[in-house]
Amino acid sequence: xxxxxxxxxxxxxxxxxxxxxxxxxxxxxxxxxxxxxxxxxxxxxxxxxxxxxxxxxxxxxxxxxxxxxxxxxxxxxxxxxxxxxxxxxxxxxxxxxxxxxxxxxxxxxxxxxxxxxxxx
Numbered sequence: 001x002x003x004x005x006x007x008x009x010x011x012x013x014x015x016x017x018x019x020x021x022x023x024x025x026x027x028x029x030x031x032x033x034x035x036x037x038x039x040x041x042x043x044x045x046x047x048x049x050x051x052x053x054x055x056x057x058x059x060x061x062x063x064x065x066x067x068x069x070x071x072x073x074x075x076x077x078x079x080x081x082x083x084x085x086x087x088x089x090x091x092x093x094x095x096x097x098x099x100x101x102x103x104x105x106x107x108x109x110x111x112x113x114x115x116x117x118x119x120x
Contacts, residue, residue, distance in 0.1 A: 002027050005065040007056065008072035009034040009043035017071060018047040031059045 004021070006013060009032055021029055029049040033056055034040045040052040053059040 003030040003063070003066045004028070004069055005031040005033060005059055005063075005067075006043075006049075006069045006071060007033040007059075008070060009036075009039045010071070013071040014043050014046055017069060018043065018049060021049075022047070030063050030065050033059050 004027055006017065006021075006029060018029070021027055029047075032040060032043050032047070032049055032052045033054075034043065034052070035054055037054070040054065044050050044052045051062070053062070059065070
């Protein structure tokens with residue numbers, strides 16, 4: 001099982017990404033992060049995923065996701081930059097080498113051959 005956290009719970013996250021994640025076998029959403037209480041509450045209620053966290057610090061104090069989907073507006077990307085340096089994956093270092101390793105695991109969890117990935 002691949003444990004993912006979602007950071008940024010606006011319209012696109014609620015209407016596109018979270019419903020799609022529900023349909024991907026082998027993926028478990030282990031946390032939803034948004035500093036806005038209303039956005040967090042709405043995403044929790046509509047998606048059925050949880051728990052919700054007001055910050056990345058709170059998320060990382062509770063769990064260590066295998067990966068993070070960053071769905072924040074461009075102007076606040078600094079808010080999530082610490083994910084790259086502070087999140088310690090529960091998987092082996094070989095699985096966490098970079099974005100390509102995460103994408104390969106997502107494709108495998110969806111049952112798609114690795115040859116279907118860009119550059120594969």
